[in-house]
Amino acid sequence: MSKKLVIDPITRIEGHGKVVVYLDDNHRVTDARVHVVEFRGFEKFVQGHPFWEAPMLLQRACGICFVSHHLSGAKTLDDMIGVGRRSGSGLTPAAEKMRRLGHFAQMLQSHVTAYFYLVVPEMLFGMDAPPAQRNVLGLIEADPDLVKRVVALRKWGQELIKAVFGKRMHGIHSVPGGVNKNLSAAERDRFLRGEDGLLSIDEVVEFAQDGLKLFHAFHEKHRGTVDGFGVVPALNMCLVGDDGNVDYYHGKIRVVDDAKNIVREFDCHDYLDHISEAVEEWSYMKFPFLKELGREQGSVRVGPLARMNVTKSLPTPLAQAALERFHAYTKGRANNMTLHTNWARTIEVIHAAEVIRDLLLDPDLQSDRLVLTPSPAAWTGEGVGVVEAPRGTLLHHYRANPEGNITFVNLIVSTTQNNEVINRTVRSVADAYLNGQADITEGMMNAIEVGIRAYDPCFSCATHALGQMPLQVSVFDAAGRLIDERLR
Amino acid sequence: MNGYADFPGLEAFDRPAALIYGIGNAGREDDGLGWAAIDWLEAESLCPQAELQRHYQLHLEDADLISGKDRVLFIDATQDAAVESFRLARPEPRMDLSFTSHAISIPTILATCRTCFRRLPEVHVLAIRGYAWGLRTGLTPGAQRNLAQAIATVTARRAPPSPS
Numbered sequence: 001m002s003k004k005l006v007i008d009p010i011t012r013i014e015g016h017g018k019v020v021v022y023l024d025d026n027h028r029v030t031d032a033r034v035h036v037v038e039f040r041g042f043e044k045f046v047q048g049h050p051f052w053e054a055p056m057l058l059q060r061a062c063g064i065c066f067v068s069h070h071l072s073g074a075k076t077l078d079d080m081i082g083v084g085r086r087s088g089s090g091l092t093p094a095a096e097k098m099r100r101l102g103h104f105a106q107m108l109q110s111h112v113t114a115y116f117y118l119v120v121p122e123m124l125f126g127m128d129a130p131p132a133q134r135n136v137l138g139l140i141e142a143d144p145d146l147v148k149r150v151v152a153l154r155k156w157g158q159e160l161i162k163a164v165f166g167k168r169m170h171g172i173h174s175v176p177g178g179v180n181k182n183l184s185a186a187e188r189d190r191f192l193r194g195e196d197g198l199l200s201i202d203e204v205v206e207f208a209q210d211g212l213k214l215f216h217a218f219h220e221k222h223r224g225t226v227d228g229f230g231v232v233p234a235l236n237m238c239l240v241g242d243d244g245n246v247d248y249y250h251g252k253i254r255v256v257d258d259a260k261n262i263v264r265e266f267d268c269h270d271y272l273d274h275i276s277e278a279v280e281e282w283s284y285m286k287f288p289f290l291k292e293l294g295r296e297q298g299s300v301r302v303g304p305l306a307r308m309n310v311t312k313s314l315p316t317p318l319a320q321a322a323l324e325r326f327h328a329y330t331k332g333r334a335n336n337m338t339l340h341t342n343w344a345r346t347i348e349v350i351h352a353a354e355v356i357r358d359l360l361l362d363p364d365l366q367s368d369r370l371v372l373t374p375s376p377a378a379w380t381g382e383g384v385g386v387v388e389a390p391r392g393t394l395l396h397h398y399r400a401n402p403e404g405n406i407t408f409v410n411l412i413v414s415t416t417q418n419n420e421v422i423n424r425t426v427r428s429v430a431d432a433y434l435n436g437q438a439d440i441t442e443g444m445m446n447a448i449e450v451g452i453r454a455y456d457p458c459f460s461c462a463t464h465a466l467g468q469m470p471l472q473v474s475v476f477d478a479a480g481r482l483i484d485e486r487l488r
Numbered sequence: 489m490n491g492y493a494d495f496p497g498l499e500a501f502d503r504p505a506a507l508i509y510g511i512g513n514a515g516r517e518d519d520g521l522g523w524a525a526i527d528w529l530e531a532e533s534l535c536p537q538a539e540l541q542r543h544y545q546l547h548l549e550d551a552d553l554i555s556g557k558d559r560v561l562f563i564d565a566t567q568d569a570a571v572e573s574f575r576l577a578r579p580e581p582r583m584d585l586s587f588t589s590h591a592i593s594i595p596t597i598l599a600t601c602r603t604c605f606r607r608l609p610e611v612h613v614l615a616i617r618g619y620a621w622g623l624r625t626g627l628t629p630g631a632q633r634n635l636a637q638a639i640a641t642v643t644a645r646r647a648p649p650s651p652s
Contacts, residue, residue, distance in 0.1 A: 117548070136548070137583045137596065137599075137600075140583070140599075140600055140603050140604060141583070141603060144603045144604040145604075147548075147600075147604050148552075148604045148605065151548055151549050151551065151552050151604065152552065154547075154548070154549055155549040155552055158547075158549060168543070169543075169544060197552075197556060
């Protein structure tokens with residue numbers, strides 16, 4: 001007889017989805033799928049709007065990574081008006097550095113949110129802990145001083161986003177060909193020195209190391225669980241600069257295999273030559289893959305783990321030291337351990353803080369040369385913009401008619417890129433935790449969530465959703481009967 | 489506690505250590521009530537010394553924000569049909585498990601403030617009844633009427649001595 005359980009409350013992913021696990025007569029897992037059941041709409045309703053509105057509208061697909069959407073869109077507009085790197089002109093140094101400053105502010109804020117608010121409670125209290133404890137509110141009561149430092153760090157990131165974009169959410173800063181403001185000396189000093197109750201930049205760099213220390217301490221105690229949880233193969237993809245190392249704002253798209261050999265490297269404008277998207281009737285989220293390799297061999301992982309697998313080094317000292325330990329752990333091979341995504345994420349928190357410090361000390365940010373205005377003849381009417389969002393490679397592609405109205409939009413967001421590998425992770429975790437078990441415990445079900453959550457997926461972005469739907473975990477037996485279900 | 493009886497009057501918030509925080513989204517019809525109230529304060533030059541904020545929802549950082557204040561007024565829209573026009577209330581600190589990385593409740597913000605920052609300001613909530621939440625700017629006539637009634641009430645009340 002089927003039964004139904006309810007998890008209340010847990011919503012520690014952005015947006016909502018549904019997990020279905022299929023069991024045979026011996027309760028062995030035969031399949032596991034992550035269904036994304038939100039409505040996909042942003043690509044359509046932007047059509048007909050003036051091209052310059054697209055980055056403002058499309059950033060509203062998300063309340064967390066809106067900066068990434070805004071910047072990806074802005075880079076697309078640069079293409080459309082005939083400026084930027086594709087045209088060979090580049091933006092002014094001030095414009096590109098201001099964009100990078102906002103980008104890393106969001107990287108810091110988003111990663112701190114994902115790691116401390118969503119992942120650390122699981123690490124501290126365990127997967128089997130009561131839901132009332134296994135969340136950030138439990139963390140507040142268990143370690144208020146840590147939470148105070150985290151709040152201060154996130155607030156600093158939010159304030160920097162606000163200083164760059166004008167608002168702490170969905171602001172406007174990038175315009176076609178540049179940005180609309182610089183960072184005044186007074187604003188710079190506020191963040192360097194820590195005025196108005198903000199941390200100083202030195203404190204930010206110090207606090208940014210908390211996450212890595214926590215990860216290492218947890219890893220020391222639970223090495224077997226962390227290393228053996230959801231180990232799934234996939235290619236690794238991210239943007240790289242001319243030196244072959246990750247570049248979060250601009251570069252070529254590089255894909256490496258398990259031995260870190262380069263499988264593909266291409267300009268983002270050629271993405272349609274290299275990437276296809278498969279569809280399944282059970283999910284609104286597509287499954288991108290490298291065309292020539294097919295879906296099974298050509299699916300990629302993006303995000304912190306992929307970036308740390310692709311890059312050989314990082315240009316800031318504390319992050320570089322952390323990266324060397326990360327690389328040494330897998331003896332130079334790609335790291336396929338899903339929970340090591342959290343390790344990679346903490347390295348990127350440190351890197352973001354260090355890059356921001358360097359940028360704040362750069363006098364180009366006070367320059368008034370902010371926008372390039374090309375002649376109307378430079379108009380191309382089509383553009384592609386890619387950035388490394390906190391969750392991974394994010395691509396915007398627009399076309400407009402001669403009047404400048406949008407006729408086509410394609411978004412391939414980070415969570416979509418990770419769709420196949422998230423499904424593989426869920427299958428792996430279901431195999432490990434549910435196989436042969438007659439009763440499905442909350443700990444088992446939560447293990448599936450942990451596997452998904454490592455990717456910090458944003459289903460709202462991935463489906464360009466309107467509204468929210470609940471996450472549902474369902475288990476079916478061989479006869480197709482629902483035997484367990486959890487809703488949140 | 490009776491929120492009406494406890495409410496000190498709007499002029500009690502005209503101080504640098506006061507915060508008036510509008511929650512909502514002006515692009516979602518009556519969800520813009522909180523922001524509309526802040527718009528009205530600015531248009532009428534009321535409480536010029538208070539810090540005024542507009543945000544889509546609360547974040548954990550708001551615990552830090554309110555920890556530096558001695559009096560806070562949150563203004564938000566409500567769908568609660570039991571609220572005829574508006575309601576004043578005094579929220580109690582409580583970890584109510586409402587947290588997501590997108591939003592958090594007022595009682596949880598208060599509890600976080602007390603636990604992490606070891607202080608708690610005097611907090612009031614003005615919840616104004618709304619009726620429509622679609623993708624459209626502008627308040628419905630009913631929401632506008634409720635906003636006007638709420639404004640009339642909070643401005644009519646006289647302020648007691650300020651908290652020290």
